[in-house]
Amino acid sequence: MPNKSKCPYCNATITRLNVEEIELERNPGGPWKGVSYACPVCRKILSVGPHPDAAKSGLLSQIQSLLESQSPKK
Ligand SMILES: [Zn+2]
DSSP states (O other), rough: OOOOOBBTTTOBBSSSSEEEEEEEOOOTOOOOOEEEOOOOOOOOOEEEEHHHHHHHHHHHHHHHHHHHHHHHOO
């Protein structure tokens, strides 16, 4: 099936996006690691999201603290 997604800026057909690491400013507690998704033709950012590694490590630390809170303490 042909890809019909178009860039809203330059109207290029999008078959791939450039992913770049960025910092997401956040106060307090920031910055977070994030990634931007940009059109490879005009390089405008189409979307931004959490860095896959940061999402993974955040999930792992949440699981770990949940397990620790449920383990009996003496
Ligand atoms: Zn574009």
